[in-house]
Amino acid sequence: MLPVPHRIERVRRETRDTFTLELAPVSGAAIFSPGQFNMLYVFGAGESAISISGHPGRPEKLVHTVRAVGVVTRAMRKLKRGDSIGVRGPFGAPWPVDLSEGRDVVLVTGGIGLAPLRPVIYHVLANRNKYGKLVLLYGARTPADRLYTREFERWRRRPDTYIDSTVDAAGRDWTGNVGVVTRLIPRADFDAANAIVMICGPEIMMRYTVAEMQKRGVSLDRIFVSMERNMKCAVVACGHCQYGPHFLCSDGPVLRFDRIAGLFGKREI
Amino acid sequence: MTVQSLEPILAEHPFCEGLDPQDVRVLSGCASNLVFRPGEMICREGEHADRFYLIREGRIAIEVYTPERGQVMIQTAGAGEMVGWSWLVPPHRWRFDVRALDTTRALALDAECLRGKCEIDPRLGYELLKRTAAVFAERLLATRLQLLDVYGDNS
Ligand SMILES: Cc1cc2nc3c(=O)[nH]c(=O)nc-3n(C[C@H](O)[C@H](O)[C@H](O)COP(=O)(O)OP(=O)(O)OC[C@H]3O[C@@H](n4cnc5c(N)ncnc54)[C@H](O)[C@@H]3O)c2cc1C
Numbered sequence A: 001m002l003p004v005p006h007r008i009e010r011v012r013r014e015t016r017d018t019f020t021l022e023l024a025p026v027s028g029a030a031i032f033s034p035g036q037f038n039m040l041y042v043f044g045a046g047e048s049a050i051s052i053s054g055h056p057g058r059p060e061k062l063v064h065t066v067r068a069v070g071v072v073t074r075a076m077r078k079l080k081r082g083d084s085i086g087v088r089g090p091f092g093a094p095w096p097v098d099l100s101e102g103r104d105v106v107l108v109t110g111g112i113g114l115a116p117l118r119p120v121i122y123h124v125l126a127n128r129n130k131y132g133k134l135v136l137l138y139g140a141r142t143p144a145d146r147l148y149t150r151e152f153e154r155w156r157r158r159p160d161t162y163i164d165s166t167v168d169a170a171g172r173d174w175t176g177n178v179g180v181v182t183r184l185i186p187r188a189d190f191d192a193a194n195a196i197v198m199i200c201g202p203e204i205m206m207r208y209t210v211a212e213m214q215k216r217g218v219s220l221d222r223i224f225v226s227m228e229r230n231m232k233c234a235v236v237a238c239g240h241c242q243y244g245p246h247f248l249c250s251d252g253p254v255l256r257f258d259r260i261a262g263l264f265g266k267r268e269i
Numbered sequence B: 001m002t003v004q005s006l007e008p009i010l011a012e013h014p015f016c017e018g019l020d021p022q023d024v025r026v027l028s029g030c031a032s033n034l035v036f037r038p039g040e041m042i043c044r045e046g047e048h049a050d051r052f053y054l055i056r057e058g059r060i061a062i063e064v065y066t067p068e069r070g071q072v073m074i075q076t077a078g079a080g081e082m083v084g085w086s087w088l089v090p091p092h093r094w095r096f097d098v099r100a101l102d103t104t105r106a107l108a109l110d111a112e113c114l115r116g117k118c119e120i121d122p123r124l125g126y127e128l129l130k131r132t133a134a135v136f137a138e139r140l141l142a143t144r145l146q147l148l149d150v151y152g153d154n155s
Helices: A073-079 A110-125 A149-159 A205-216 B007-012 B022-030 B112-121 B122-148
Strands: A003-011 A018-024 A035-044 A046-051 A062-067 A084-091 A106-111 A134-140 A161-167 A195-200 A223-226 A253-258 B032-036 B041-043 B051-057 B059-066 B070-079 B097-100 B103-108
Touching: A035 A062, A035 A073, A035 B007, A046 A062, A046 A073, A046 A084, A062 A110, A106 A110, A106 A205, A110 A134, A110 A195, A110 A205, A149 A161, A161 A195, A161 B103, A195 A205, A205 B070, A205 B122, B022 B112, B022 B122, B051 B059, B070 B122, B103 B112
Parallel strands: A106 A134, A106 A195, A134 A161, A195 A223
Antiparallel strands: A003 A018, A003 A084, A018 A062, A035 A046, A035 A084, A223 A253, B032 B103, B041 B097, B051 B103, B059 B070, B059 B097
């Protein structure tokens, strides 16, 4: 599968190291499900797997939020409006938005992990009466590292959501919570017996979040995590993203936790 | 004026969940009901730790002062949580500053009164120790995760 050229319509700086690209396909938009990702190809630099962070109901505007960490993503940060970028995709297993119908939807995320979950928020808000409570618990490094702050505030003000956030470190001018995201779980307002939990963040954060969810009484088959391991081909050919018996580019990145519980946190995997 | 017993309020607090009603009664004899304004200092590092707090409403910040960075927030805590363990561990001095972020309602449990009751009734002492240890463990784990800087540049 060859990269399809897309034009960069807009670049938005989110934080010190994170930015959002809005892309328009040169021909035909691809429909995607929340949680799916594209392989973005920067000509001359290489390719990276990046989740789609836009509205699944508006696929004509392809949105990606990227944290500049290395060769490809730093090259991506240099791109400007009007530049071209290659796109292969969408790939991967989505978040369980269908299974979540009629239930409370609980999203726990940290850092850049909010980006792959944002399409779930859009989907639930666009189909509000199909879902129970919408809970979003978000952890960031510092107040300045929080993503989508204005939009987050709009979600928080809605009467039909439970939204809470925290940062790992803050100065005295910060009036929000300080501490890890797992500390928000005990007081979050949802029905553990009837909730689907979706977690996206660094693996260690996901590990502790699962433990805290178990304490709340959520069973492992209703917890989903996003396993973002190194990806190359994205079409189950190269084996780069193999995780135990799973190929994360097609079985994942979203996996039901009980299916990987034995692998999760194992050092040699 | 009638003085309302704090027993029912105490019994409702998660720290007392599953506690024998008799024990709740004993604890309520050491409890007082307090309100702090936003920004008010609840305790300061180095001062005598003569009580601990069960937060009923609002939020507090646990802070430490460093000459280089000024006042640094370590963690915040809210309704349903317990704050303060220095009352249990000699030399009974606060190790952190605690400041109210919002209007905060809390039950304060007098340390000397409680220590006295625990010395007389070691079973109650052990029960309180288990509950306080669970809070220690949870805070320690959270602090370790914070130290790992999981969203930082090197993770
Ligand atoms: C399914 C999937 C979805 C993803 N979604 C997003 C997203 O929405 N936004 C985003 O910014 N990133 C996302 N990532 C991570 C992104 O693919 C990597 O950060 C990127 O490929 C790094 O490439 P690079 O050349 O810039 O860095 P490199 O030069 O290859 O590496 C630089 C540093 O980044 C680390 N790194 C490399 N790959 C990954 C990875 N897959 N996960 C975490 N750290 C990595 C390396 O260990 C190294 O420390 C996703 C990854 C996967 C597998």
